[in-house]
Amino acid sequence: MTAPVQPHYPHPSADDPRIMLDAQIGQYEQVPPYPPRTEREAEFYTLGDGEMFLNMGPQHPSTHGVLRVVLKINGEKVVDLDPVLGYLHRGVEKLCENSDYHHIISQIDPLEYVSSLFMEWAPVMAFEKLMDVQVPRRAEYIRVLTGELLRIASHALFQGWMALDLGGLTPILYSFIERDEIVEMLAAVTGQRMLFNYFRIGGVNGDLNHEFMSRLGDWMSRAAVQHEANIGLLNENEIFVRRMRDIGRVDRDTALRMGVTGPNIRAAGIPFDVRRAHPYSVYPELEFNVPVRGSNGGGDSLDRYLLRLDEVRESIRIIDQCLHEMPDGPVMARLPRLMRPRPGRAWAAVESPRGLFGTYVISDGTDQPFRFRIHDPSFVHLQLVGMLMKDNLIADTMAVMASLDPVMGGIDK
Amino acid sequence: MTTVPGMGLVHGMGLTLRRFFAPKATIMWPEQNADVAPRFRGRLQLLYDEYGTLKCETCFQCAQACPIECIDMGGVDTRGRFHVHWGPPETYGERREESAMRRAGRPVADAAFTRFDPMDVTPVTAIAEAHDFEPKDLLPMLEDIQAAYGYLPVAALKHLSRQTGAWYAFVYGAASSFKHLRFEPPTMPAAAPAGEGLRSAEAGYVSALGAALSGKAPA
Amino acid sequence: MTAITRSLGNVSTVGKVVIPLLVLILVVGPLVTVLLATVIGPWVVGVANSNLGILRFVVAITGILLFSIPAAFIIIYMELKVIAYMNLRVGPNRVLPAGAAHSVIAGLKVLTKEDFSPTSADKTVFTWAPVMVFLTAVMTFMVIPFGPGLVGAPLNIGLLYLFAVGGMTVVGLLLAGWSSFNKYSLLGGLRSAAQVVSYEIPLTLSVVGLILLAGTLSIDSIARQQAGWVWDWFVFRQPLGALIFFIAGVAEANRTPFDLTEADSEIVAGFATEYSGMRFGFLFFAEYVNVFIMSALIVTMFFGAWNAPVDINAVLGFFHLAPFWVYLQPGELGLGLLLVIAVAPLLVTLALSAPVYLLRDSMPAWKALVVGFILFNLLVIGALGLAAYIDWDWVAGLVWFMLKAFIFVFVFVWMRGTFPRVRIDQLMGFAWKWLLPAALLNLFITAFAIVILKSAGIH
Structure with missing residues (x-):
């Protein structure tokens, strides 16, 4: 009777330098565990004297979702940093290419969950161009009305997150109260609070109803006052202002070179607004200003924060005009259920709360787009992070990142 | 920034103190429910029509469309039959693997359905083989099965689902959407729709509606 | 005997408990009482009389340990509820009316949680650091007079003891941060070291003017000097000193806007990142005990300690x-x-x-x-x-002291509900560029005033 022969499996970690053995625990693992792939990576992952890496995220209280930032720090000072993306990648573009034109609206809805209506608006506009659809004017007004409401909600949320990242507990709650009123209002007309799925090719899903209008009227009567009261908590606060001023300064040239759009470029002194630069919908008929700040050579975090507050005031103006000038009529163009546009391509961009949000569609004549591409502003803005945060303190990374207002859902697509 | 240093801080403290005494925004759930707009469509419930009948037609399209297969349907279908089980909820863990195997095109045993009457399913296997186990030929296969059995037994559908790798929901959905396919033996009368006896008010309502629409009493 | 057991077998469950208890009370009770009164009592009293200092110390430390935990519970509940109200929320509202026992239940939860320590942590230091933080916090209580005579140890160098022991907290925080084997904890520990050591200096210097005025280091004596009307409180003779002491005290207690050591949006929870279970509970309690101590100190030094704002004897007179x-x-x-x-x-x-x-x-x-x-x-x-x-003047003193102390706790919580956090360089700059010169200025002005007033013959 011989002992059964045990098959020999070599322990996989025996000579694999990437796996820490028990004996090695207690020493720092080498970062990165793989040989560097690019020159930049080799440079980044070489530590200088007194420097160390600090891995921030993907689970961290203030990285706005699942952004991971590897910081190279010297004491409290950030020497260099490396954002790592892709933790929220869902392949939205590919999902959209595999669904028909109506279905895309609901697929792209959760892309940037803070301002869903704008995510629907751009593809819907692109499809309307592709199919040569005339949208009823009432539908356009409803789109502008709901869109501007959501812009206020998004900026309110930005304000709260900004304060939370700087350690203030209270403003986020006030922001959520303000946002909650708006999303409840939109839920009354769209049927959902967050992923509205409201815009349709050739119009919107339903007309404004009594619940929406009564809530809107109630809210409009105190919106401006409430907004001013809420921002009074932070705008005059010395601690807040001193923490925001003169950090993360983006000058005009950088902003233009990096393709920054939206509030961030307007805070850098360039009055670029898609609603005015490439007018769409009924915006040419509406009267509103494009607020600009930081015109003397660029804007810092405080400018970006204040500019969004200015935009809220403008949005309230636009909503007021929409309510006064909204025409009667249908909210949906008469269209066939199944749409097979002629082969062609279309680009449409809207001014989302974060900047220029665009979609590019190529049709091959079937009921699904051949190619569908998304331009998300948050992704562009996140590229600034490396430039802005160098030689700042760890605490400033939060202030700068929050002031750029990225949403990871849009960045990772 | 105010001219006097520190005044901004004092203003902020004043605001929070005022809010301290202000009415609160919390909705005290569950004692108090949120005010939900009638148009709100995020309710997680099945709706009933005005006669108290379930509006769900058990077409399984939601279960088919659900990307993570979290929609579970079970119980009696609208026509009083028993076999509309997509899978019991306690087998979620198994079903995750099961569905992965199905998607990979491999036959999967369904533990949830073993209790149904044993019947000879070799004709089903033969039919599936004749169609090269191709899920796209579902309709011809179903027609052949009906020709072989005289109707579509549940076990045969299950077996077909296993053989072709198509979801049972898909097979059932296809079978239930064609008028010439039947689930009962031809000798048996077709099952009445669920809630049939409950619609005593319907006739009156329809006649009243017809009268209102046409302006005269219906025949 | 068997009859008794049988009859005992017939009685109900309650009776089985009550009847032996009755026997115990009626028979054993008087015996013990007599024994206590005749033999043990005099002996105990004799021993206690000869060791009065030790007895006083033991009673005081027990009382303080027993007091510190409920005080922390109350402050935690206060923080939850007050910040919630300022946020237009309702806050804890499920355990007891208005959620009054919420923090107690949370404390019990902390007790039942797993006492986890990271693989690579320095286990011994990791275990003892929270104890050190908590003990230094509680040790500070010893010299705080809660009322006339209600002081753990009436030291004549109470202030010196206070700052010496209070400064030791940072050692515990540093140890906690270092031993956790976590970079966030390390940063938190280092931040706390830098912050607490820097603010120690204005904190101490701001009181020196008061010491010159009072002419003593004994906290008890400082408290007694503020008896009388509201304007006899030291805050009206040392307003700048009081302000500096308050600001530095907020930083000492690691509270918003100076809570950089546990800045949750930057370094996840600072030195407490890796702590769980009761070790975290100790750190957590210590934070709130520190809040109470800082309020108590401000009250004792500048806001009349236990004295009522109205001199009742003067009014009656x-x-x-x-x-x-x-x-x-x-x-x-x-x-x-x-x-x-x-x-x-x-x-x-x-x-x-x-x-x-x-x-x-x-x-x-x-x-x-x-x-x-x-x-x-x-x-x-x-x-x-x-x-x-x-x-009893100690009851009156305790009432007034607690009232004033909790008003300051409320201010601490109020500030937490309002302010964002400062940055580390602003924090250090504020301490060294503003608070320290201001404290020195306060000291010089006070000294000059005393010298001038004395030379002018006004006492």
């Missing part, structure tokens, strides 16, 4: 009145006192229940009587409390 309780001499009633004790409860209960019975139609008589009795009891408790307040 102004109206040529003796305190009214002087007129109340129950002994003079003689046998009538017994009558009063017997009849007064009955009469007062009836008097209090009568309006309840008459004004509410649906009220049955027995319910009205119960209500009346409860009201009577509240009245008696109030009267006894008033009597205690009047007769």
Whole structure:
């Protein structure tokens, strides 16, 4: 009777330098565990004297979702940093290419969950161009009305997150109260609070109803006052202002070179607004200003924060005009259920709360787009992070990142 | 920034103190429910029509469309039959693997359905083989099965689902959407729709509606 | 004996507990009492008399340990509720009315959680660091006078002891941050070291002017010097010192806007990142005990300690009145006192229940009587409390001290609900560029004023 022969499996970690053995625990693992792939990576992952890496995220209280930032720090000072993306990648573009034109609206809805209506608006506009659809004017007004409401909600949320990242507990709650009123209002007309799925090719899903209008009227009567009261908590606060001023300064040239759009470029002194630069919908008929700040050579975090507050005031103006000038009529163009546009391509961009949000569609004549591409502003803005945060303190990374207002859902697509 | 240093801080403290005494925004759930707009469509419930009948037609399209297969349907279908089980909820863990195997095109045993009457399913296997186990030929296969059995037994559908790798929901959905396919033996009368006896008010309502629409009493 | 066991077997479950207890109370109780009174009692008293200092210390430290945990619970609950109200939320509201026991239940939860430590942590240091943080916090309590005579150790160098022991907290925080084997913890620990050491200096310097004024380092004596009216409090003679002490105290206690050591949006939870279970509980309690200590210190130094804002004797003297309780001499009633004790409860209960019975139609008589009795009891408790307040100055002192201390705790919480956090360089710059010169200025002005006033003959 011989002992059964045990098959020999070599322990996989025996000579694999990437796996820490028990004996090695207690020493720092080498970062990165793989040989560097690019020159930049080799440079980044070489530590200088007194420097160390600090891995921030993907689970961290203030990285706005699942952004991971590897910081190279010297004491409290950030020497260099490396954002790592892709933790929220869902392949939205590919999902959209595999669904028909109506279905895309609901697929792209959760892309940037803070301002869903704008995510629907751009593809819907692109499809309307592709199919040569005339949208009823009432539908356009409803789109502008709901869109501007959501812009206020998004900026309110930005304000709260900004304060939370700087350690203030209270403003986020006030922001959520303000946002909650708006999303409840939109839920009354769209049927959902967050992923509205409201815009349709050739119009919107339903007309404004009594619940929406009564809530809107109630809210409009105190919106401006409430907004001013809420921002009074932070705008005059010395601690807040001193923490925001003169950090993360983006000058005009950088902003233009990096393709920054939206509030961030307007805070850098360039009055670029898609609603005015490439007018769409009924915006040419509406009267509103494009607020600009930081015109003397660029804007810092405080400018970006204040500019969004200015935009809220403008949005309230636009909503007021929409309510006064909204025409009667249908909210949906008469269209066939199944749409097979002629082969062609279309680009449409809207001014989302974060900047220029665009979609590019190529049709091959079937009921699904051949190619569908998304331009998300948050992704562009996140590229600034490396430039802005160098030689700042760890605490400033939060202030700068929050002031750029990225949403990871849009960045990772 | 105010001219006097520190005044901004004092203003902020004043605001929070005022809010301290202000009415609160919390909705005290569950004692108090949120005010939900009638148009709100995020309710997680099945709706009933005005006669108290379930509006769900058990077409399984939601279960088919659900990307993570979290929609579970079970119980009696609208026509009083028993076999509309997509899978019991306690087998979620198994079903995750099961569905992965199905998607990979491999036959999967369904533990949830073993209790149904044993019947000879070799004709089903033969039919599936004749169609090269191709899920796209579902309709011809179903027609052949009906020709072989005289109707579509549940076990045969299950077996077909296993053989072709198509979801049972898909097979059932296809079978239930064609008028010439039947689930009962031809000798048996077709099952009445669920809630049939409950619609005593319907006739009156329809006649009243017809009268209102046409302006005269219906025949 | 068997008869007793059999009859015991017949009684109910409650009886099985109650009957032995009755036997115990009726038979053993008197025996023990007699024994205590004759033999053990005098011995214990003798030993205690000869070791009065040790006994006082043991009683004081027990009292302080027993007090610190409920105080922390109350402050935690206060923080949850007050910040919630400022946020337009309701806050904890499920355990007891208004969620009053929420923090206690949370403390129990912390007790039952896994006591986890990271693989690579320095286990010994990791375990003892929270204990050190908590103990230094509690040790500071020893010299704080809660009322006249209500002080753990009446040291004549109380202030020195206070700053010496208070400065030791940072060692615990640093150890906690270092031993956790986590970069966030390390950053938190280093931040706390930098912050607490920097703010130690203005904190101490701001009090030096007060020490010059008071001429003593004994906290008890400083408290006694503030007796009288509101304007006798040191805050009106040292306003700048009080302001600096308050700001530096906020930083010392690691509270918003200086809570950089546990800045949750930057370094996840600072030194407490890797802690869980009761070790985290210790760190957490220590934070809130520190808040209370800082409020207590501010009150003691600058806001009149246990003294009431009104000099009651001066008021009575102004109206040529003796305190009214002087007129109340129950002994003079003689046998009538017994009558009063017997009849007064009955009469007062009836008097209090009568309006309840008459004004509410649906009220049955027995319910009205119960209500009346409860009201009577509240009245008696109030009267006894008033009597205690009047007769024992430590009760009055404790009431005023706690009231003022919790007002300052409220201010701490209020600031947390309002302010964002400062940056580390602003924090250090503020300490060294503003607070330290201001504290020195305060010191020089005070010294000059004292010298000038003394040379002018005004004392």
